[in-house]
Amino acid sequence: MGDIIIRNLAKEYVNHRILPRVKLNKGAASGDRVLVLDSIDLDFKDGELVCLLGPSGCGKSTLLRILAGFEFYSGFISIDGKQVQGPSPDHIFVFQHNALLPWMTVRENVSLGIRHLKKKQRNARIREYIEMVELEGFEDHYPHHLSGGMLRRAELARALVVNPETLFMDEPFTGLDFLAHMKMREEVVNMHEFIGKTIIMVTHDIDDALIMGDRIVILSGRPAHVKLTQKLDFSRPRDFRNQPELNKLRNEIFLMLGVNYAV
Numbered sequence: 001m002g003d004i005i006i007r008n009l010a011k012e013y014v015n016h017r018i019l020p021r022v023k024l025n026k027g028a029a030s031g032d033r034v035l036v037l038d039s040i041d042l043d044f045k046d047g048e049l050v051c052l053l054g055p056s057g058c059g060k061s062t063l064l065r066i067l068a069g070f071e072f073y074s075g076f077i078s079i080d081g082k083q084v085q086g087p088s089p090d091h092i093f094v095f096q097h098n099a100l101l102p103w104m105t106v107r108e109n110v111s112l113g114i115r116h117l118k119k120k121q122r123n124a125r126i127r128e129y130i131e132m133v134e135l136e137g138f139e140d141h142y143p144h145h146l147s148g149g150m151l152r153r154a155e156l157a158r159a160l161v162v163n164p165e166t167l168f169m170d171e172p173f174t175g176l177d178f179l180a181h182m183k184m185r186e187e188v189v190n191m192h193e194f195i196g197k198t199i200i201m202v203t204h205d206i207d208d209a210l211i212m213g214d215r216i217v218i219l220s221g222r223p224a225h226v227k228l229t230q231k232l233d234f235s236r237p238r239d240f241r242n243q244p245e246l247n248k249l250r251n252e253i254f255l256m257l258g259v260n261y262a263v
């Protein structure tokens with residue numbers, strides 16, 4: 001289960017670095033406070049694929065890190081009925097940039113989260129997930145031998161092999177070329193349909209959000225509040241040319257995010 005409830009969430013950073021060191025030493029001030037998230041209320045259903053959009057620097061990654069238990073916050077968040085108070089093995093984070101360990105092969109990287117399993121069971125799981133992301137034959141390769149798309153797929157396998165209830169993805173397609181991006185997008189949608197886990201994904205790409213999401217959430221500029229939360233009931237595979245309502249929504253979202261003409 002991966003129901004997520006967020007109530008009255010706020011996040012404030014204290015930025016010490018902009019104060020002169022001498023002031024800090026005298027203890028005259030504790031730093032500038034930056035309110036990043038304010039009064040956020042959201043509900044995500046178990047198994048939903050939710051895409052978070054918003055202007056650069058508004059706090060999308062901050063919200064994702066809070067959900068994954070990496071940041072303190074004020075307000076209330078629960079996942080599957082349990083209040084978020086820190087990281088959990090049930091909630092896996094896929095980072096924006098390659099986070100595979102360079103001194104380990106694909107197989108070793110994928111096995112990281114399941115080292116507690118017996119060898120036979122562990123090997124079967126590794127095989128299953130390497131097949132799922134179509135990396136058969138590359139098990140013994142090191143990350144520097146893989147293309148950008150293969151690295152992202154290996155990361156997905158490493159995240160999924162632990163069978164997490166919830167997956168948090170921070171711009172998972174960063175750095176991929178056009179074709180690899182399209183392929184990965186399709187793979188994540190297929191994988192989501194297959195495994196049915198809750199996925200929360202931060203993206204800059206409005207098209208990714210509309211093609212992939214069961215729901216989109218748009219945050220405002222800082223301090224971010226929820227500007228729009230909308231369920232996407234469009235059939236799949238989605239196509240802007242053949243689904244006029246989807247295309248209309250696309251134009252509205254571009255406008256909402258400050259772009260007058262979507263191309």
Ligand SMILES: Nc1ncnc2c1ncn2[C@@H]1O[C@H](COP(=O)(O)OP(=O)(O)OP(=O)(O)O)[C@@H](O)[C@H]1O
Pocket residue numbers: 013014015034036054055056057058059060061062063
């Ligand atoms: N550890 C931190 N300390 C202080 N300020 C921070 C910290 N982390 C993030 N911020 C600030 O919080 C704000 C939101 O950052 P965040 O990375 O969440 O935005 P974002 O919407 O994901 O940005 P982008 O779309 O550009 O990746 C930014 O102004 C950033 O400078």
